[in-house]
Amino acid sequence: MGYQSFLPVGLSQGAPLWWPNPNYRPSDTIAKGPAGALNASSLLEARGNWLRLAPVLNVIFPDGSDIDTQSSLVEIANPGFDGISLLAKCDHDIRSTGSIKGRGGVYEVLMLAEMLANSQGLNVSANPIGLLSQEAGDLFGRHKILVGSTGNLGFSVGVTARKLGFAVEVHMSRDAKSWKKERLCQVGVAVVEHGDDYSVAVSSARRAASEDPSSYFVDDEHSLTLLLGYSSAAFEICEQLKQRDIVINEQNPLYVYLPCGVGGAPGGITLGLKYFFGPHVHCIFVEPVASPCMLVQLAAGPSRPVDVYACGLSNDTIADGLAVARASLLVAEIAGSQIAGVATVSDDDMTRWVLDLWISDSMRLEPSGAAGFAALAQHGRDIRKSHCGKEGTTIVWTTGGAFLPDAEWKAVLERAESRRKVRLTGRARCEIDV
């Protein structure tokens, strides 16, 4: 029997649904993962690397976020969620890169820079600020970093690498928004546009890198370094829950809603959260109805790649960061049994929640960044039922949006207004009209 027989009814018709992962093993953690991939000490080491390199980041991004807590954890005032205990992890507001992808992209660039500098005897591990020296800059200038992206990873890699002196080439899919291409050009990144999807953009960048010995490829589909960069967010959550006196245990489980594109960002964060909270955290990946690539990959198993086109879906969505047809096999393999399930959401619902969260909580989200709210509103009850119905604590990860230009932002709000046949009034209207 093919994997298609395991796909939920309605998936191919683009119906929003909750798919509990039949292979979910709540007690699995990184300590029990496949041999040779990552282990608990890799997570601790990654956290240590972030903290050690904080002085460099403070210079590169003088107005950036604190490194020990890159984004805030805030209570949500919006009344649309059954009165549950609801928090948002505000990665849309990460001030250096404006999205969750910075956690991986910035980290991998720093790791590369450190490795290159150390290999030339600059010994920057003891003195990380040496990464900003003239000598290091000259060295980095002889190297090029390539990456495939729908936009936010490319920006995170591009802006960090350019500040260190690397040449950067970003291969972008047809879904990438023009403003995301323009902001890359403004920081001196070479943008290669593809008329095809994200997987093709990634393959093209990989091929170009393989032909140039001075280049380095940031592989969004296969990079353990990216996963480790994302995983450190779990340390922040631990600390932030402690500050709120919230204890996660059998009586009070934690549900975390994570928008998913290729799966790296939510996958890395899942590995980190499972390390701390084990069976008491349930990570729900959220995908657009047209692009449920992780759902179909988990249904098929990690031994062969599958894409959403084979399920009759278009991969056409307003959520550009989530417009991915084929998920990361690496994430499916090493985090698959730790993912509680996948919820899918429509474009209209994502835009609706962009508008609602703006009105209720003054959050400026892009549609990808609002996907978790759409999933919680539509599937939250069923998801809790899949886990003994305990109310617990819910965190929605808001993954991008703060850097959305005003015109783009207004267009998303206007689309939501027209679909809902409402008009923004008062403060919310004034603030977008200025």
Ligand SMILES: Cc1ncc(COP(=O)(O)O)c(C=O)c1O
């Ligand atoms: C805003 C936003 N949210 C979520 C994601 C999903 O991350 P990943 O592709 O690693 O699953 C992306 C990816 O680019 C994104 O841009």
